Amino acid sequence: MVRLHNRTHTSHIGSEFSSLDIMVELYFDVMDITPQNFSSLDRDYFIISKGHAAPALYDVLFRRGFITKDAFESYGKEGSQLAEHPKREVFGVDTATGSLGHGLSIAAGMAYSLKYSNMKGKVYCLLSDGECQEGSTIEAANFAGRMKLDNLIAVIDNNRLQGYERTSNIQNIASVKNKFEASSWSVSEMNGHDFQDMRSKFLNTPFKTGEPSLLIANTLKGKGVLEMEDKLEWHYKSPSDVEVENFIKQLGGST
Amino acid sequence: MRTAFVNELENIMDKDENTFLLTGDLGFSVFERLRERWSKQYINMGVAEQNMIGVAAGMALTGKQVFVYSIIPFVVYRPFEQIRNDVCYQNLPVRLVGVGAGFSYSDAGFTHHAIEDYGILRSFPNLTILSPADSLEVTAQMKQINSLGGPSYMRLGRNGEPILHDKQKFLKIGKALELTRGDDILFVATGSILGKAITIGKLLESVGYTVTILDYHTIKPFDDESLLKSLDGKRLVVTFEEHLVTTGLYSLVAQTILSNDLSIRIIPFGIGESAIHYSGTREYMLTQYGVSDQLIYEKIKKALG
Numbered sequence: 125m126v127r128l129h130n131r132t133h134t135s136h137i138g139s140e141f142s143s144l145d146i147m148v149e150l151y152f153d154v155m156d157i158t159p160q161n162f163s164s165l166d167r168d169y170f171i172i173s174k175g176h177a178a179p180a181l182y183d184v185l186f187r188r189g190f191i192t193k194d195a196f197e198s199y200g201k202e203g204s205q206l207a208e209h210p211k212r213e214v215f216g217v218d219t220a221t222g223s224l225g226h227g228l229s230i231a232a233g234m235a236y237s238l239k240y241s242n243m244k245g246k247v248y249c250l251l252s253d254g255e256c257q258e259g260s261t262i263e264a265a266n267f268a269g270r271m272k273l274d275n276l277i278a279v280i281d282n283n284r285l286q287g288y289e290r291t292s293n294i295q296n297i298a299s300v301k302n303k304f305e306a307s308s309w310s311v312s313e314m315n316g317h318d319f320q321d322m323r324s325k326f327l328n329t330p331f332k333t334g335e336p337s338l339l340i341a342n343t344l345k346g347k348g349v350l351e352m353e354d355k356l357e358w359h360y361k362s363p364s365d366v367e368v369e370n371f372i373k374q375l376g377g378s379t
Numbered sequence: 380m381r382t383a384f385v386n387e388l389e390n391i392m393d394k395d396e397n398t399f400l401l402t403g404d405l406g407f408s409v410f411e412r413l414r415e416r417w418s419k420q421y422i423n424m425g426v427a428e429q430n431m432i433g434v435a436a437g438m439a440l441t442g443k444q445v446f447v448y449s450i451i452p453f454v455v456y457r458p459f460e461q462i463r464n465d466v467c468y469q470n471l472p473v474r475l476v477g478v479g480a481g482f483s484y485s486d487a488g489f490t491h492h493a494i495e496d497y498g499i500l501r502s503f504p505n506l507t508i509l510s511p512a513d514s515l516e517v518t519a520q521m522k523q524i525n526s527l528g529g530p531s532y533m534r535l536g537r538n539g540e541p542i543l544h545d546k547q548k549f550l551k552i553g554k555a556l557e558l559t560r561g562d563d564i565l566f567v568a569t570g571s572i573l574g575k576a577i578t579i580g581k582l583l584e585s586v587g588y589t590v591t592i593l594d595y596h597t598i599k600p601f602d603d604e605s606l607l608k609s610l611d612g613k614r615l616v617v618t619f620e621e622h623l624v625t626t627g628l629y630s631l632v633a634q635t636i637l638s639n640d641l642s643i644r645i646i647p648f649g650i651g652e653s654a655i656h657y658s659g660t661r662e663y664m665l666t667q668y669g670v671s672d673q674l675i676y677e678k679i680k681k682a683l684g
Contacts, residue, residue, distance in 0.1 A: 165441055165442050169441075211468075211469075212469060218440065219436070219437075219440055219465070219469065220464060220465075220468055220469055221464075222464070223460055223464055225429070226433055226460075226461060226464060226465055228433075229429065229430045229432070229433020229434050229436075229437065229461070229465075230433050230434070230436050230437035230440065230465060231437060232430075232433075232434055232437060233433060233434035233435060233436060233437020233438040233439075233440075233441075234437040234438070234440060234441050235437075236422075236434065236437075236438065237437065237438040237441040237442070237443050238441060240419055240420075241397075241441075241442075259429070260427075260429040260430055260433065260461075263427035263429055263430035264430045264433065264434075266425075266427065266430075267424065267425075267427070267430055267434060271422075
């Protein structure tokens with residue numbers, strides 16, 4: 125991903141690194157989604173409501189066998205299906221996103237539909253902390269609580285930085301937690317970079333029968349690279365030629 | 380029109396347990412029977428239209444056919460981006476149904492006037508746009524609607540619009556319906572204002588002109604072919620719509636004519652550009668824009684010389 129962003133000069137690597145571990149945990153340990161069952165309706169679903177972290181999802185889809193290495197590396201090239209925000213033409217992507225505040229409604233619609241059809245699949249929805257400022261996210265939270273969608277699990281990537289501000293300067297995460305709880309959700313927190321912690325939380329969902337679950341994942345924007353961690357500018361910057369080797373080394377990769 | 384819509388929806392739900400109706404807290408005295416009978420397939424989504432469209436998209440992504448119902452401004456304008464990204468971009472079988480075409484809610488004021496809806500929506504991909512003229516057309520379109528793989532928008536009046544057809548004519552979504560065939564003038568109309576086109580057509584025939592009337596119950600895909608065929612030998616084209624002419628039927632007709640290197644005078648009857656700050660009956664509102672039987676007749680007569 126460091127190389128990808130270096131080559132394409134695209135934004136959002138910081139937001140990808142804060143949520144990558146969550147997606148790895150879900151795709152490799154928790155969810156029932158495979159290239160084999162993806163065309164069936166009776167499975168789990170993943171909605172990446174913070175669509176700007178799509179390259180992290182592409183990487184996971186590649187390593188999970190949904191898309192080829194060539195396809196993954198076509199990211200950002202002209203004519204590629206892998207845009208900065210995802211769409212369903214990419215095998216493994218459940219819905220197009222990119223505008224914040226859309227994903228939780230779509231996820232709730234899926235969860236209601238699966239319950240109606242007596243399918244046991246769960247719907248996982250990854251939200252950014254910033255997008256909880258969207259009124260539509262709260263509309264969706266109301267609906268999911270009211271319809272008792274306990275097959276819906278939302279995860280907020282609480283990296284505490286949004287596009288142009290410290291998130292808490294706009295809306296405190298406690299206020300988000302309160303709104304979900306008041307809409308009949310069960311809420312818990314986890315360390316979004318600790319696989320054991322995440323595993324135990326996910327396996328415990330639904331936290332309460334008849335209630336959707338919200339996991340506030342405490343994360344670091346730009347996790348794993350000292351120069352990027354908790355820095356707002358990495359919402360936009362891409363690693364320069366000089367930085368690539370150093371960043372990859374910090375991430376434990378080989379250059 | 381509303382009653383015809385609900386009756387046909389009930390027929391569909393009778394046969395298909397995967398058809399749903401979401402309403403934005405509207406439908407008093409319309410959905411009671413349906414709500415009683417299909418309690419899991421009917422959901423009052425409350426006053427939260429953005430979520431309503433997103434939920435419909437999520438349901439469609441998992442194999443459902445979803446009708447979404449509200450007054451036009453609330454089902455089209457409020458959740459505009461959800462319609463664009465979640466529904467149209469992804470080509471999902473979500474059926475938007477809006478009541479209150481044009482000045483159906485004239486007394487309610489500007490917030491409830493629906494005069495830009497199909498102009499805006501025609502710019503979205505994959506969307507079929509239906510603008511029926513009476514309840515017979517609603518019934519005919521509803522019988523075909525689930526064969527559309529992608530999304531659709533149906534623009535309804537309220538209730539009690541006059542029936543304009545003698546009997547249920549064969550109506551095919553996407554194909555304009557020819558009501559009369561004449562040599563001198565071509566009338567192109569959409570929605571219940573078609574009634575005016577029929578009235579004026581008869582008046583003109585009584586003074587010696589013959590008129591072809593094309594009923595565009597489908598705005599998108601736009602049936603270029605029928606329009607071009609009917610232009611042959613005509614002196615004048617007149618468009619009728621209860622919508623802004625700048626983005627509506629008039630612009631579609633003008634665009635088709637120009638892009639085929641043809642030249643013919645077109646007189647548009649519809650809503651002018653300016654926002655309006657008064658309200659009144661539907662007829663009063665239309666008259667403010669020069670859309671009354673008398674004004675239309677006089678203008679056409681003058682153009683014919």
